[in-house]
Amino acid sequence: MRHGARLLLALFLSLGAAGPGACGPGEGTQAEKPAEKAPDPAVQARLEKAASVDTARVKSADAEPQNWLSYGRTYDEQRFSPLDQINASNVQELGLAFATDLLTDRGVEATPIVVDGVMFLSGPWSVVWALDAASGEELWFYDPKVPKAYGQKACCDVVNRGVAVYGGKVVVGTLDGYLVALDAKTGKEAWRVDTLIDRTQPYTITGAPRIVDGRVFIGNGGAEYGVRGYFSAYDVNDGNLLWRFFTVPGDPAKGFESPALEAAAKTWTGEWWKIGGGGTVWDSLVYDAELDLLYVGVGNGSPWNRKLRSPEGGDNLYLSSILAVKPQDGTLVWHYQTTPADNWDYTATQPMMLADLVIHGEPRKVLMQAPKNGFFYVLDRVTGELISADKYILATWASHVDMLSGRPVETGLADYMGAPALVMPGAPGGHNWQPMAFSPQTGLVYFTAMDLPGLYENDVDFVYKPGAWNTGTTFAHTTDVPPESLAGRLLAWDPARGRPKWAVEHWGPWNAGILATAGGLVFEGTGDGFVRAFKADDGALLWQAPAGTGVIAPPVTYSVGTEQYVAVAAGWGGAFPLFAGRAAKAAGVTSVGRLLAFKLGATGRLPPPDALPPPPEPPPLMEASAEDILKGRTLYNTYCGVCHGFGAVGGGVVPDLRHAAPQTHAQWQEIVRGGIRADGGMASFAQWVSEADANLIHAYVIKRAHEGDVPPPD
Numbered sequence: 001m002r003h004g005a006r007l008l009l010a011l012f013l014s015l016g017a018a019g020p021g022a023c024g025p026g027e028g029t030q031a032e033k034p035a036e037k038a039p040d041p042a043v044q045a046r047l048e049k050a051a052s053v054d055t056a057r058v059k060s061a062d063a064e065p066q067n068w069l070s071y072g073r074t075y076d077e078q079r080f081s082p083l084d085q086i087n088a089s090n091v092q093e094l095g096l097a098f099a100t101d102l103l104t105d106r107g108v109e110a111t112p113i114v115v116d117g118v119m120f121l122s123g124p125w126s127v128v129w130a131l132d133a134a135s136g137e138e139l140w141f142y143d144p145k146v147p148k149a150y151g152q153k154a155c156c157d158v159v160n161r162g163v164a165v166y167g168g169k170v171v172v173g174t175l176d177g178y179l180v181a182l183d184a185k186t187g188k189e190a191w192r193v194d195t196l197i198d199r200t201q202p203y204t205i206t207g208a209p210r211i212v213d214g215r216v217f218i219g220n221g222g223a224e225y226g227v228r229g230y231f232s233a234y235d236v237n238d239g240n241l242l243w244r245f246f247t248v249p250g251d252p253a254k255g256f257e258s259p260a261l262e263a264a265a266k267t268w269t270g271e272w273w274k275i276g277g278g279g280t281v282w283d284s285l286v287y288d289a290e291l292d293l294l295y296v297g298v299g300n301g302s303p304w305n306r307k308l309r310s311p312e313g314g315d316n317l318y319l320s321s322i323l324a325v326k327p328q329d330g331t332l333v334w335h336y337q338t339t340p341a342d343n344w345d346y347t348a349t350q351p352m353m354l355a356d357l358v359i360h361g362e363p364r365k366v367l368m369q370a371p372k373n374g375f376f377y378v379l380d381r382v383t384g385e386l387i388s389a390d391k392y393i394l395a396t397w398a399s400h401v402d403m404l405s406g407r408p409v410e411t412g413l414a415d416y417m418g419a420p421a422l423v424m425p426g427a428p429g430g431h432n433w434q435p436m437a438f439s440p441q442t443g444l445v446y447f448t449a450m451d452l453p454g455l456y457e458n459d460v461d462f463v464y465k466p467g468a469w470n471t472g473t474t475f476a477h478t479t480d481v482p483p484e485s486l487a488g489r490l491l492a493w494d495p496a497r498g499r500p501k502w503a504v505e506h507w508g509p510w511n512a513g514i515l516a517t518a519g520g521l522v523f524e525g526t527g528d529g530f531v532r533a534f535k536a537d538d539g540a541l542l543w544q545a546p547a548g549t550g551v552i553a554p555p556v557t558y559s560v561g562t563e564q565y566v567a568v569a570a571g572w573g574g575a576f577p578l579f580a581g582r583a584a585k586a587a588g589v590t591s592v593g594r595l596l597a598f599k600l601g602a603t604g605r606l607p608p609p610d611a612l613p614p615p616p617e618p619p620p621l622m623e624a625s626a627e628d629i630l631k632g633r634t635l636y637n638t639y640c641g642v643c644h645g646f647g648a649v650g651g652g653v654v655p656d657l658r659h660a661a662p663q664t665h666a667q668w669q670e671i672v673r674g675g676i677r678a679d680g681g682m683a684s685f686a687q688w689v690s691e692a693d694a695n696l697i698h699a700y701v702i703k704r705a706h707e708g709d710v711p712p713p714d
């Protein structure tokens with residue numbers, strides 16, 4: 001719409017709203033309201049040109065190394081840039097070019113897309129910016145206005161991992177399950193479709209769409225809550241649904257959607273469909289331009305507990321699997337299941353990358369993934385055949401993967417049907433959503449690995465509670481994770497030999513995705529607030545800069561004119577600082593979202609940190625009985641711990657309840673059950689938590705407010 005036409009429409013609407021005879025001073029007031037900034041045709045033309053990405057361009061992305069055209073830069077998602085202006089000999093001269101405030105205090109996980117000097121970036125609550133990539137200046141901003149109460153349906157923060165740009169459109173999946181295409185010129189919606197099969201179910205979208213030959217691929221999250229997983233293909237022109245692939249079979253009485261699901265149903269027992277089965281596709285979707293296949297990473301079971309999910313056993317296909325499907329219609333070509341009969345939230349949604357490697361003297365076309373379960377997999381991507389699976393952390397649940405059957409051999413140490421079991425890795429995995437990078441110069445895969453054990457305990461009183469967490473495990477005895485049992489590192493993995501070449505230990509487990517460059521460098525942000533550059537061949541630390549907040553998103557690199565930039569969307573958050581507050585506090589950062597861009601010779605400074613909040617007011621008196629406080633702890637762990645931190649210690653993202661203001665204590669019931677803070681992301685729990693239970697939770701929080709971070713032993 002032209003500017004004049006927009007003003008006319010605004011005036012018309014104002015008259016219509018006021019009604020006949022209402023003319024007078026009000027009319028003039030309306031006309032004098034500051035008009036929307038006139039769109040600059042030159043900027044719009046620049047934006048439109050920048051979004052003119054198509055499949056042919058991404059296939060030949062190396063012909064335009066100045067750009068970062070798709071999520072993993074190239075379809076094979078190696079996150080290796082041919083740019084080498086910034087290299088091992090001059091990286092020390094890297095300085096801050098600009099910092100753009102993203103106006104958020106929630107986790108930032110997105111990969112920016114950069115084309116011809118324009119950056120398209122998503123943020124928490126699925127907002128999108130178009131920015132000038134050389135200055136950070138905003139060109140437009142889009143807010144899908146996700147209802148903040150939806151935060152309750154997101155297991156792992158209200159993050160978004162990125163947009164896809166194609167044919168003049170910018171496509172984003174929203175936390176509340178819509179797929180939206182924006183006109184790249186204006187940032188206005190071109191189309192918007194509901195991807196949810198059932199809007200009453202707690203599905204979310206946090207992953208980045210991928211677009212190939214006009215088809216947009218997207219899946220969703222929600223398997224902690226008890227849903228059925230699927231992924232879909234949409235027409236980028238109009239948002240029409242082209243096909244959908246369910247990852248687990250539904251109720252056999254209703255028939256199966258495909259032969260692949262009929263086959264999968266033979267690996268399930270009992271009435272698995274009643275709690276959805278799980279298998280959500282919340283992150284990795286990778287296109288193989290050579291074989292014309294789409295690879296899809298499938299998530300954990302719903303519930304986690306396999307005895308509840310499929311009581312007579314079975315592998316439960318296609319949970320925790322990598323699927324190869326035809327992008328035209330979703331026909332299954334091959335599958336490989338990393339964790340048969342998943343019992344621990346061991347998703348295979350983690351980032352996948354494609355490469356051509358020489359292994360034992362033979363050239364192989366491989367797919368590589370380090371899923372949560374602690375093994376680094378190299379698969380033949382033509383056939384799905386397992387080439388190797390080697391532990392990248394000290395995983396205790398399986399001794400090894402049997403190379404004849406391709407199956408892991410469980411140790412029994414992770415069986416929690418009797419006593420609770422402390423298992424390595426825990427539910428966050430040995431590696432999570434943070435993207436990996438591969439350097440063809442070194443032949444190494446770089447990723448951030450975590451030592452993060454989890455306590456699993458059978459929920460003997462399990463009852464399905466629609467809309468709540470339904471894992472079939474109880475967190476009743478989960479304390480916060482002791483920081484000293486945690487560790488994390490940048491791992492340089494040799495995929496041809498199945499072992500690390502080098503590793504750099506970090507402050508703790510929750511760190512960032514990786515960028516590798518032809519400058520012989522590997523870039524990684526850290527949870528304790530730095531952006532660092534390492535020498536790709538031996539891991540020597542060459543450069544670091546403060547970010548002023550924890551960094552978890554992967555850096556990208558691009559150039560504008562003659563200058564190469566390294567940029568990262570910084571902002572502490574994601575799953576870890578929500579549930580593991582005490583350990584996350586060790587990072588010593590707060591959550592401030594900002595896009596940081598670095599270039600050689602720049603001397604920019606970070607904005608000063610926000611003033612410290614005033615010290616908390618003293619908590620209310622502790623009046624509850626020890627018995628009630630213990631009951632309160634179980635309830636707290638069940639309903640509050642995953643976001644507000646086990647042990648009631650906040651990790652710097654959502655409020656630390658021990659430091660709640662007197663008003664919060666006074667309005668406890670109205671907040672917890674009445675939903676009066678839903679607009680801030682704290683929706684009502686009245687569906688699951690009674691008034692008496694809310695009081696017990698309050699008693700536990702008050703007790704914790706009188707103690708230090710470390711609760712005294714029971």
Ligand code: CA
Pocket residue numbers: 223224299300345347
């Ligand atoms: Ca999960």
